[in-house]
Amino acid sequence: xxSLLATTFSILAQAVTDNTEGLKAIGAGLGYGLAAIxxxxxxxxxxxxAIDAMTRQPESAGTARTTMFLGIAFTEALxxxxxxxxxxxxx
Amino acid sequence: xxxxxxxxxxxxxxxxxxxxxxxxxxxxxxxxILLALCLIFWGVNGLACGSIGLGLVLINFLMxxxxxxxxxxxxxxxxxxxxxxxxxLRMGMLAIVVLPIRNSNWFEIMPFGILLIFSHLGLLIWETxxxxxxxxxxxxxxxxxxxRRHGDTN
Numbered sequence: 001x002x003s004l005l006a007t008t009f010s011i012l013a014q015a016v017t018d019n020t021e022g023l024k025a026i027g028a029g030l031g032y033g034l035a036a037i038x039x040x041x042x043x044x045x046x047x048x049x050a051i052d053a054m055t056r057q058p059e060s061a062g063t064a065r066t067t068m069f070l071g072i073a074f075t076e077a078l079x080x081x082x083x084x085x086x087x088x089x090x091x
Numbered sequence: 092x093x094x095x096x097x098x099x100x101x102x103x104x105x106x107x108x109x110x111x112x113x114x115x116x117x118x119x120x121x122x123x124i125l126l127a128l129c130l131i132f133w134g135v136n137g138l139a140c141g142s143i144g145l146g147l148v149l150i151n152f153l154m155x156x157x158x159x160x161x162x163x164x165x166x167x168x169x170x171x172x173x174x175x176x177x178x179x180l181r182m183g184m185l186a187i188v189v190l191p192i193r194n195s196n197w198f199e200i201m202p203f204g205i206l207l208i209f210s211h212l213g214l215l216i217w218e219t220x221x222x223x224x225x226x227x228x229x230x231x232x233x234x235x236x237x238x239r240r241h242g243d244t245n
Contacts, residue, residue, distance in 0.1 A: 039178070047170060062106045063106075065163065073215050077211050080208055083185055083186070087189060087203075
């Protein structure tokens with residue numbers, strides 16, 4: 001009886017260990033996905049504002065495009081941080 | 092100081108390409124120092140991983156500029172699709188490059204991550220210093236201060 005219980009507990013412990021690895025992978029994926037949402041929204045806002053500026057004042061399109069490019073690059077830094085955390089968390 | 096960044100936004104045909112080229116050049120200038128630090132702290136493996144991180148950042152800048160330049164020529168409406176599509180494409184590029192090598196015994200996450208994040212932000216801040224001054228005052232070129240005395244005409 002005791003040996004049966006010990007075997008059952010050892011199997012359960014093994015299952016818990018396996019779950020931990022799986023949960024780590026799920027957490028990493030979810031983390032990167034959530035980290036990419038913010039930059040996605042941010043880039044959308046930046047490009048929408050730049051298109052608005054370019055259509056209202058086509059003569060200042062160069063300035064709008066320069067600012068847009070830098071804004072996109074700054075926003076992307078968040079996604080890069082999320083990517084590095086994703087790589088760190090992956091089992 | 093770079094002439095390209097000073098000219099960006101002022102009648103240039105492809106200002107973001109000029110900015111990206113300028114970022115690439117600045118990245119190449121600073122790369123020996125960063126890679127030497129990686130070599131000192133993490134050894135040859137760190138040097139390799141740091142090179143991958145820095146290379147990905149520089150290629151990311153160039154790809155972003157190329158996509159915007161290509162999309163603007165088609166139509167401003169297409170820009171939104173191209174930029175968001177380009178964002179996914181570039182993040183995918185990062186994953187495709189890093190995921191196969193992340194379990195290699197020579198791969199060091201610290202130099203890779205540090206160079207990926209800090210070179211991206213550092214180069215942008217460095218570039219913004221010139222571009223912001225140019226946008227506010229188109230005739231202004233950041234450089235050595237003018238130390239002429241009052242009354243000097245030449």
